[in-house]
Amino acid sequence: xxxxxxxxxxxxxxxxxxxxxxxxxxxxxKQLRITRRTMNYEExxxxxxxxxxxxxxxxxxxxxxxxxxxxxxxxxxxxxxLEKAIDILREAIALTQTTDKIFSERELEIMxxxxxxxxxxxxxxxxxxxxxxxxxxxxxxxxxxxxSIKTRLYYNIARVxxxxxxxxxxxxxxxxxxxxxIKWDSLYLLGELHYHIGYNYELL
Numbered sequence: 001x002x003x004x005x006x007x008x009x010x011x012x013x014x015x016x017x018x019x020x021x022x023x024x025x026x027x028x029x030k031q032l033r034i035t036r037r038t039m040n041y042e043e044x045x046x047x048x049x050x051x052x053x054x055x056x057x058x059x060x061x062x063x064x065x066x067x068x069x070x071x072x073x074x075x076x077x078x079x080x081x082l083e084k085a086i087d088i089l090r091e092a093i094a095l096t097q098t099t100d101k102i103f104s105e106r107e108l109e110i111m112x113x114x115x116x117x118x119x120x121x122x123x124x125x126x127x128x129x130x131x132x133x134x135x136x137x138x139x140x141x142x143x144x145x146x147x148s149i150k151t152r153l154y155y156n157i158a159r160v161x162x163x164x165x166x167x168x169x170x171x172x173x174x175x176x177x178x179x180x181x182i183k184w185d186s187l188y189l190l191g192e193l194h195y196h197i198g199y200n201y202e203l204l
């Protein structure tokens with residue numbers, strides 16, 4: 001309730017209390033997020049390898065989780081090692097996961113990454129299983145700080161269902177995703193969701 005009132009993730013309080021030089025950790029995370037968006041995997045790898053030796057990360061599970069998450073991303077992108085990448089990402093989730101049914105927002109984002117990798121490797125059943133597990137988990141959260149996580153789940157589930165030729169079911173997820181965007185006045189992926197409905201109708 002406190003986190004909801006202040007508009008922050010509940011883990012914010014743990015970060016404040018347990019992390020010295022939180023500003024530095026947040027800056028590293030920001031730089032990694034930029035490399036993720038620009039797909040600059042070489043720089044991502046350099047940042048991770050440098051910070052792995054930093055006690056701020058090596059001695060703090062939540063901070064080290066950030067490094068493992070990005071390590072899994074570049075392992076797949078640069079070395080094309082599916083199994084190793086998935087193992088690293090699952091290890092990252094296990095660092096902080098306390099139950100199989102409740103996930104933090106970051107754990108959900110790592111699950112999204114696992115789903116994307118499976119999708120890119122055409123392991124559609126595995127991708128859908130991961131996405132739907134994350135979708136069920138997100139419903140359990142009393143408050144969602146980053147609403148884009150749920151938007152991404154709608155969109156990614158729809159993409160998998162299209163590949164499986166389940167066009168009507170895919171459209172249903174797109175429409176729910178559009179409703180979600182409208183509810184929160186968000187343009188993020190709104191155009192893509194509309195486009196994907198049109199794409200499904202074209203295939204039909």
